[in-house]
Amino acid sequence: MKTIIKGGTVINGYGANEKADILVDNGKVEAIEKTIESNDALIIDANGKYVLPGFVDMHTHLRQPGFEEKETIKTGTHAAVAGGYTTVACMPNTNPVIDNEVVVEYIKSIAKRDGYSKVIPIGSMTKGMMGEEISEMAKLKDAGIVALSDDGHPIMNAGLMKRIMIYGSMYDLLMITHCEDKMLSGEGVMNNGLISTMIGLRGIPHEAEEVMIARNIILAKSTGARLHIAHVSTKDSVELIRRAKADGVNVTAEVTPHNLCLTEDIVDGFDTNTKAYPPLRTKEDVDALIDGLKDGTIDVIATDHAPHTKDDKKVPYEIAAFGISGIEIAFSVIYTYLVKNGLITLEDLVSFMSINPAKLLKTSYGIKVGNAADITVVDTNKEYTVNVDNFKSKGKNSPFNGKRLTGVVEYTLVDGKIIYKNNGKFEECNV
Amino acid sequence: MIKKDVLGIRDMSKEDLIEILNTAKEMKKIIEGEKISDILKGKTIITIFFEPSTRTRLSFEMAAKYLGAHFGNIETKTSSVIKGESLIDTVRTVERMKADVIITRHNMSGAPHLMAKYLNASIINAGDGLNEHPTQALLDLMTIGEKKESFKGLKVVIIGDIVHSRVARSNMWGLLKLGAEVRLAGPATLLPKTFEKLGVKVYYDINKAINGVDVVMGLRIQLERQKSGLFPSKDEFARYFGITSERMRLAKKDAILMHPGPINRNVEILSEAANSGYSVIEEQVTNGVAVRMALLKLLCERRRNNENNY
Secondary structure (H helix, E strand, C coil), X not given: CCEEEXXXXXXXXXXXXXXXXXXXXXXXXXXXXXXXXXXXXXXXXXXXCEEEEXXXXXXXXXXXXXXXXXXXXXXXXXXXXXXXXXXXXXXXCCCXXXXXXXXXXXXXXXXXXXXXXXXXXXXXXEHHHCCCCECCHHHHHHHCCCEECCCCCCCCCHHHHHHXXXXXXXXXXXXXXXXXXXXXXXXXXXECCHHHHHHCCCEECHHHHHHHHHHHHHHHHHHCCCEEECCCCXXXXXXXXXXXXXXXXXXXXXXXXXXXXXXXXXXXXXXXXXXXXXXXXXXXXXXXXXXXXXXXXXXXXXXXXXXXXXXXXXCCHHHCCCCECCCCCHHHHHHHHHHCCCCCCHHHHHHHHHHHHHHHCCCCCCCCCXXXXXXXEEEEEEXXXXXXXHCCCCCCXXXXXXXXXXXXXEXXXXXXXXXEECCCCCCCCCC | CCCCCECCCCCCCHHHHHHHHHHHHHHXXXXXXXXXXXCCCCCEEEEEECCCCCHHHHHHHHHHXXXXXXXXXXXXXXHHHCCCCCHHHHHHHHHHCCCCEEEEEECCCCHHHHHHHHCCCEEEXXXXXXXXXXXXXXXXXXXXXXXXXXXXXXXEEEECCCCCCHHHHHHHHHHHHCXXXXXXXXXXXXXXXXXXXXXXXXXXXXXXXXXXXXXXXXXXXXXXXXXXXXXXXXXHHHHHHCECHHHHCCCCCCCEEECCCCCCECCCECHHHHCXXXXXXXXXXXXXXXXXXXXXXXXXHHHHHCHHHC
């Protein structure tokens, strides 16, 4: 089916930011011109709207297999396209863990059957994410992974981490590391600082993250591995990465929307929806993270979409699950807090949420003739109030519930098909 | 007018504190007199403790009984709630037995706040994790109030494992609200400098901390903190942070010595000091019943006034 996206302002990821029509056919971008007319095409009226390359999330928890009560590939990718994401990379902390080609094949087949967005599995660095033996990285690579991570289980053994980097680099795999020295974070459940002191919750000190980032940078420097720091959250972490980049280390970094926009202050009151790893930090950290985005130290905004059930969160803060469900509002959050406030431009947003993660995951990027038509149309004039009950995700755990946000995803096209439309009607689609 | 739940001193106003302390004075007359009243006639008070306690729980029980309430108690085996999964279910069951006030202690900070969110009954926090122990602070404030003219400018030092102490936090909030000067003293591993941002002074030298104060408050030290590497030994703690008679002489002449009990004798307080004329530790216990009676009275009055809302 031919489709024309008409009259929108196209930010293509290659520098263009101007009004244009886009012709989509056979799942690909066929033409981008000032005006395109056709009698037999479906017209998407994008007048007054922005047409962007579909967002790419390199840090999503789809929970399937093993934790289907929290999320499934179907609900998670449904949430993704509702948030304008056309590709998500899913973390391996499933059960079984994504540590062998069978699980990769399983996820790919479920994604093909149920998925709304494209799904790229991330393989684990060690078998069962146990931090002991390295996983079958070559087989995993052939099955379709492009990155490795032990997700929330940082590899405390530096020697093992080094071997993972050396072995995985043979296959050019991206090393996504959750940086946390478990000895320093201890039993902490929130940022260590003023609020933790006030309300008597155990704190996770910022050094827990920084010590591990420093170690991994040193190991990446000596091994030449492609190191990617997941969810950076502290001021000094940004500085460590900034210096490593200046030093020529092959390192990239991501930050989550909640770490960019919220601070530890909202933990006062014990709302378990504010509990995440890394924890919400301070205003000083938030400012440093934004500076890190602006000067290129941080490359990517990744959601760390971590859906949990209500029961997982309806317990005392100490034992509540870590994580925030956020993929379907990530665009609006970033637009509202950063773009609208003049801290970054909409083009920057496209780089952080689509172009840069796509490059790291080695998929095609931007809106270009010949590329897959993975396109998101947004209206930056519309506002809405977040209501978690309307989330497509099973995870209703969001500290943004009730917040007024600007910027609405109107259409999401995956391989040229309208897979999400903001009026609540969906065309079912197989990727 | 106090709030529906008593979750902590931090979210109370100065006026709330004064109202509670004044009511407690009246209640003390009941304890010292007939020991019976019908103020809570027809009301149901239930204690649910998820953490072992004998004294605090009994103090609440006596408070409820002196005021003529129905009283019940659940002791929940920690094993069944260790993951907290049944917390809301447990307290809802109790509420269905028509509890008006539920008094709870839990080893996790914020647990009473969670219960309050899901219950119509009033919750009294009898200690939550490291966060607050409001009735302990109220009884401490009452005891200080009986011994001292005014809180304004009063110098109070709290000594020991501050970071893990809900008693220290609640007292700190209460004392600051009433205009006292609060000093905290203890080893740096148990007392981060961050406390200074809350308007108190932090001391690592106990002699300097005690110097010239009106009130010295010791805290119970959990000996298992030693295993976590937070302090090296009982002996070293006692020598450098123990409250001795000699150190008490650095305080004002009429200074008082307090402790929430039970005391690790010869660790945080040397026996000679605990038994000395400075000590008001036993008086604290009686006042504990009085402030708990005051809270029950005020909460039930509030509930009567707001009946239509429930």
